[in-house]
Amino acid sequence: MLEIFQKAKKGKYAIGAFNISNLEQLKAIISAAKNLKSPVIVSTSQGERKFIGKKKIKALIDVYRRETNLPIILHLDHGKSFEVIQKAVEAGYDSVHFDGSELDFEENVKQTKKIVELAESNGIKNIEGELGYLRGKSSLQEKVEIKSEDLTDPRKALEFVEKTGINMLAIAIGNIHGVFKSGQNPSLFLDRLAEINELISDKAGLVLHGGSGTPEKDIRKSLEFGIVKVNVNTELRIAYTETLKKVLQESQEVAPYKIMPPVIKAVQKVVEEKIRLFGSDNKI
Numbered sequence: 001m002l003e004i005f006q007k008a009k010k011g012k013y014a015i016g017a018f019n020i021s022n023l024e025q026l027k028a029i030i031s032a033a034k035n036l037k038s039p040v041i042v043s044t045s046q047g048e049r050k051f052i053g054k055k056k057i058k059a060l061i062d063v064y065r066r067e068t069n070l071p072i073i074l075h076l077d078h079g080k081s082f083e084v085i086q087k088a089v090e091a092g093y094d095s096v097h098f099d100g101s102e103l104d105f106e107e108n109v110k111q112t113k114k115i116v117e118l119a120e121s122n123g124i125k126n127i128e129g130e131l132g133y134l135r136g137k138s139s140l141q142e143k144v145e146i147k148s149e150d151l152t153d154p155r156k157a158l159e160f161v162e163k164t165g166i167n168m169l170a171i172a173i174g175n176i177h178g179v180f181k182s183g184q185n186p187s188l189f190l191d192r193l194a195e196i197n198e199l200i201s202d203k204a205g206l207v208l209h210g211g212s213g214t215p216e217k218d219i220r221k222s223l224e225f226g227i228v229k230v231n232v233n234t235e236l237r238i239a240y241t242e243t244l245k246k247v248l249q250e251s252q253e254v255a256p257y258k259i260m261p262p263v264i265k266a267v268q269k270v271v272e273e274k275i276r277l278f279g280s281d282n283k284i
């Protein structure tokens with residue numbers, strides 16, 4: 001496990017993983033991390049990394065690391081095949097997430113194990129696997145119902161970690177991707193989280209996907225039970241898009257560099273709120 005996660009585990013806080021697909025979002029995240037002296041994870045999902053390009057994002061991250069001296073981790077979010085992970089490793093990603101959650105248990109174990117071998121042989125210390133069914137997508141959406149069979153089974157989680165050798169596990173404990181149009185997302189099943197953590201806390205850190213819209217008190221509580229990484233995407237997308245729409249409606253400006261600063265500020269504000277909520281401020 002990367003040192004930032006070992007520290008987070010000990011200190012009972014989490015590092016935010018923030019998704020981006022362009023430079024403005026990246027600027028916002030780095031400014032927030034710099035302001036609050038927080039380690040940060042920059043994450044790209046399939047569509048996002050296709051848009052910005054893996055080598056280009058890696059080059060940008062390198063520049064920001066040199067400029068700021070911040071611990072910035074470049075992370076691959078929801079890689080669904082060996083080839084995808086391999087390409088990210090070759091491009092210089094620091095951390096990878098293999099999402100085999102749609103596969104049956106044995107196949108998920110088999111494929112995740114291969115990813116662990118690939119990542120380890122390339123010096124990647126952080127390998128996230130996934131178990132359990134996460135509903136939703138990273139946007140505003142209608143209500144979805146969470147069924148008890150969606151949730152990660154604690155014993156299976158232990159078996160999964162032991163058999164695959166991963167050091168980070170994404171779990172389903174009532175979290176969803178995206179934010180409900182009607183307002184707040186469902187509460188987390190914290191008892192289930194506690195059970196999972198009890199069994200695997202000395203073997204892996206736990207990851208909460210769907211950090212957007214989840215009740216803040218649940219997130220705070222989850223930090224006591226082994227959550228060391230929280231993924232946030234939808235709230236950043238909404239802040240970006242809503243602010244951009246407003247700016248364009250209210251002005252005749254045509255220079256992008258004059259249009260974008262309020263958009264960047266709006267995203268930065270959300271990132272700062274999340275960093276404080278996760279407790280990773282003043283940790284460097």
Ligand SMILES: [Zn+2]
Nearest residue numbers: 177209210231
């Ligand atoms: Zn996710």
